[in-house]
Amino acid sequence: MKHYEIFSRWSVFMCFFGWWLFSSLKSYSNPVRCQVGAAHLVDEEREAQRGWVTSPGPHSQEIGGDSGCEDAGEAVFPGQDPQWYPARQSLRLDPKGKSLKDEDVLQKLPVGTTATLYFRDLGAQISWVTVFLTEYAGPLFIYLLFYFRVPFIYGHRYDFTSSRHTVVHLACICHSFHYVKRLLETLFVHRFSHGTMPLRNIFKNCTYYWGFAAWMAYYINHPLYTPPTYGAQQVKLALAIFVICQLGNFSIHMALRDLRPAGSKTRKIPYPTKNPFTWLFLLVSCPNYTYEVGSWIGFAIMTQCLPVALFSLVGFTQMTIWAKGKHRSYLKEFRDYPPLRMPIIPFLL
Numbered sequence: 001m002k003h004y005e006i007f008s009r010w011s012v013f014m015c016f017f018g019w020w021l022f023s024s025l026k027s028y029s030n031p032v033r034c035q036v037g038a039a040h041l042v043d044e045e046r047e048a049q050r051g052w053v054t055s056p057g058p059h060s061q062e063i064g065g066d067s068g069c070e071d072a073g074e075a076v077f078p079g080q081d082p083q084w085y086p087a088r089q090s091l092r093l094d095p096k097g098k099s100l101k102d103e104d105v106l107q108k109l110p111v112g113t114t115a116t117l118y119f120r121d122l123g124a125q126i127s128w129v130t131v132f133l134t135e136y137a138g139p140l141f142i143y144l145l146f147y148f149r150v151p152f153i154y155g156h157r158y159d160f161t162s163s164r165h166t167v168v169h170l171a172c173i174c175h176s177f178h179y180v181k182r183l184l185e186t187l188f189v190h191r192f193s194h195g196t197m198p199l200r201n202i203f204k205n206c207t208y209y210w211g212f213a214a215w216m217a218y219y220i221n222h223p224l225y226t227p228p229t230y231g232a233q234q235v236k237l238a239l240a241i242f243v244i245c246q247l248g249n250f251s252i253h254m255a256l257r258d259l260r261p262a263g264s265k266t267r268k269i270p271y272p273t274k275n276p277f278t279w280l281f282l283l284v285s286c287p288n289y290t291y292e293v294g295s296w297i298g299f300a301i302m303t304q305c306l307p308v309a310l311f312s313l314v315g316f317t318q319m320t321i322w323a324k325g326k327h328r329s330y331l332k333e334f335r336d337y338p339p340l341r342m343p344i345i346p347f348l349l
């Protein structure tokens with residue numbers, strides 16, 4: 001099979017994937033009310049007991065008003081419905097509002113003597129760690145298949161041959177380093193506040209990471225690959241950008257970890273520390289995303305490969321959306337939030 005035929009197939013696949021990703025994001029933005037549950041503060045005589053009754057149907061159960069919303073979730077669908085475990089439930093005060101947090105206490109909700117909680121099924125859940133490990137192990141492994149030119153990729157005469165360009169080997173080291181780092185950070189650095197995420201996300205995320213890894217690796221390791229226009233100078237500059245951004249990204253992850261004592265879900269305002277890489281916190285709310293995008297720009301300059309540039313662009317778009325959301329939450333949650341900060345790009349975005 002000629003390489004341009006494979007290119008067309010990959011391109012068709014990636015276009016299809018883009019369309020699918022777009023439509024699934026769209027469906028996410030229109031949450032559907034699946035079922036209504038209600039939690040009532042019991043009438044005045046009984047208010048002394050501070051009892052809340054959850055009444056989603058036949059399985060009503062009374063719990064204390066000082067209970068957290070996680071307990072309310074358990075009470076909404078007790079033992080009889082084990083598939084509705086609390087992690088897959090979203091309880092809201094407003095059908096279009098934000099989900100209540102597990103640790104929100106019923107008594108302290110901004111409601112009168114009665115409140116209706118709206119229930120939404122978040123779908124089957126899977127642990128964050130499993131998701132991250134699957135997302136990151138895939139690209140690592142897939143890239144290496146192309147690097148070692150295993151059979152059925154580039155044709156028999158290239159099986160297990162090696163590229164003569166140094167930049168191809170360097171790119172493989174950088175790509176592998178990035179994903180090994182992400183795997184180790186997931187296992188040993190991050191302290192997540194949510195234990196789970198919807199199972200369906202893993203298919204979307206893995207298609208994104210694995211698909212792009214294969215698309216990039218196919219071109220970078222192709223026997224007809226040509227090194228970047230400005231040769232060693234371009235590669236050195238790109239490598240410097242990549243290494244600085246990887247160090248920066250790691251430093252921010254460590255700084256975020258230190259904000260949260262082990263086992264807690266505390267959220268604090270992150271500030272620069274003695275580590276100069278964290279000084280970007282002076283200007284942006286999510287410098288880890290800034291450094292992540294920088295790493296991929298470095299990788300794109302190093303390899304001068306279009307799919308890498310597209311991956312950087314798509315990643316940048318996604319991380320900008322998340323960074324804006326996180327920035328808004330910081331402003332809402334902390335009155336003394338530093339005003340100079342932007343979400344992801346200093347002074348701009």
Ligand SMILES: NC(=O)c1ccc[n+]([C@@H]2O[C@H](COP(=O)([O-])OP(=O)(O)OC[C@H]3O[C@@H](n4cnc5c(N)ncnc54)[C@H](OP(=O)(O)O)[C@@H]3O)[C@@H](O)[C@H]2O)c1
Nearest residue numbers: 190191192193194256259260266267268270288289292315
């Ligand atoms: N290439 C791409 O397309 C792409 C896309 C996204 C992410 N990434 C990479 O994956 C990394 C992690 O992504 P992410 O979205 O999980 O990053 P994140 O939301 O910034 O979270 C990183 C960790 O820090 C914790 N954290 C964040 N803000 C905190 C605060 N104010 N106080 C205490 N803890 C806090 C988070 O806990 P919570 O569980 O509470 O959030 C999480 O454990 C990124 O930095 C980036 O390197 C890559």
